[in-house]
Amino acid sequence: MSYENLQFAPREVDEDSVVILKALLEAGDRYVSGSLLAEQLGVSRPAVHGKLDKLREEGFEVDAVRNRGYRIKTLPEVLHPALLRCTLEGRGSKIGLRYFPVLDSTNSEAERRIASGESSPFAIVSSCQTNGRGRLGRVWQSNSADNLYLSVGFEPNIPPQQLQHFTLWAGICICRQLQGFVPKAPLKIKWPNDLHCMGRKFAGMLTEAKLDADRIRSIIFGLGLNVNGNPNDFPDEVRPLATSLHAIHGETLPLNDVAAVVICAIEEAYQTCIQETDTTDKLSDAWEPLDALAGQQVTAIQQGVEITGIASGIDEGGALLLLMPDGSQKAIRAGDVTLKK
Template sequence: MSGKGSQEEILRLFRRKGGDYLSGEEISQGLGVSRTAVWKHIRQLRDQGYTIEAVPSKGYRLAEAPDRLLPAEIQAGLETQRIGREVVYFEETDSTNLRAHELGAGGYPDGTVIIADRQSAGKGRLGRRWASPEGVNLYTSVLLRPDILPFMAPQLTFLSAVAVARAIGEASGLQPRVKWPNDVLLSGKKVAGLLNEMHAETEGIHYVILGIGVNLNMRPEQFPGDLRYPATSVAIEKGSTVSRTGFARCLYREIDRLYERYLAEGVAPIIREWEGLCDLVGRQVEVDCQQRIIRGLVTGLDEDGALLVRTAEGTEERILAGDVRPMKGE
């Protein structure tokens, strides 16, 4: 077992003890390593920020864990059906979505989670850059293998949005809203972005990737100065920081519940919940579709996730892509 794997296994042993002492002999036998190796791994965990007490004749006790997005921390008490049963962690990578594509092609199972503490090339919709500083936010991708046709894949963006909104509400007590097609807002500012991608052929999907970036503890000075849309973080709006590991567990549980429901009932109940979180339904908007501008009243979403807008002429437009802005005075 690698040093990193041994440390994660020690953390799992601590979690099973529930705060009680764990003897060096128990750790040694559990890992199949010497007592000297156990001490080395304990020292390395301490260097990473874990507070581990050592008492003669009692052993070791995990007193406090840092807010690090390690697999053992994420999976502690996760209790999901599919999501997060496999967790792949990177201290730094270019993009969790790119890593998810590699794992998807490599046969990783439905529900695999990819997490990075920092991204060097995080991306948003239409190739836009997603600022990804270390130690403050959640950058994650979830690999899914649903038995659906390719045209249905965009529906999963709304599953992501509802899951993120639920998790933010549970973690902070705040009331997030959603913006079509793939943003989550707090106080009218972007707090999370979603980028879903897929690998498919005409007859079916090989896998779908739910790319999710959530600004959790980002400070105002960490935001780029060239943002196209006002941004915020959960900590800014709440007035205090939130646990990244606690938030991640909450998010994966919500994705798990919604994914199970989606597979059993389809997208309709998720669309209804998304509409309840969207402030644009029933409002006059302007949609920039690049080739043309559409103005009208948002009436909701179609079953495939298209935005429905009724124009002044009485026609109902189905919009699959575009930037939406409320009309002035709305």
């Protein structure tokens, strides 16, 4: 694919760095000999030393002891493509990976790559977006490398109904996996595509699909996730409403680990949808403990009309159920939903 007309260029994964990092990470606190690394890479010992110096420049603290070898003491706090690849493969994922230091939009880049014929599935990850977008055309603030901006592209070629619950399942799988990083604070999903904790948003999901007459040709799942960002640095208009995993947990989280966990969760959600012909009961059961709106009075705007009721979970089709004042139940299949003040 040509990038001549684009100002954004990917930073390719350095395969030698992947080999070195795998060996050092698998060793843990044990030292790995330079001779072993040289043998695995097919290079000289001085060449290994040079490659380790490069990793040090990129934020890795590597300890070297004569006659013992090397070990990693600390990892970089920012995204690093080789480290992310190692972490993904350590979790059993073979997904294609493209990392961009700066990008207009990860969803837009995924669209371009699918249009150019790149094999899927693949993940697009960036440290900064200049034109990040959210649902309903909203802007997603994406200028902090402390946070995570990614998209995963698939080409399923299956009937649309098999992926009608994909966004909901993705939210479920992502919340479940991220909960391990913040065990003391419950992560929830605000229907249909926001992730919340204690009433504040820490992530937004955006799913975009291209359909033929009876098949989904491609589907792109995008996520903006506030990981280590400081909410005090957020724009004035979102500061009272937003939070980050760092603010929730009180400590800096390993960004590459978080990215790998999220990508694997998205893959899990996709497989859940395409492998099961009837997941409706499972979906509602999985949704219930993560429902951020349950029991609260909300207002849904559907085709310009305001509808107010008590949120009562989701139905078998993934629609939000509202208990109306007259005791009836109304299903909201699309629209914008806010808590009633």
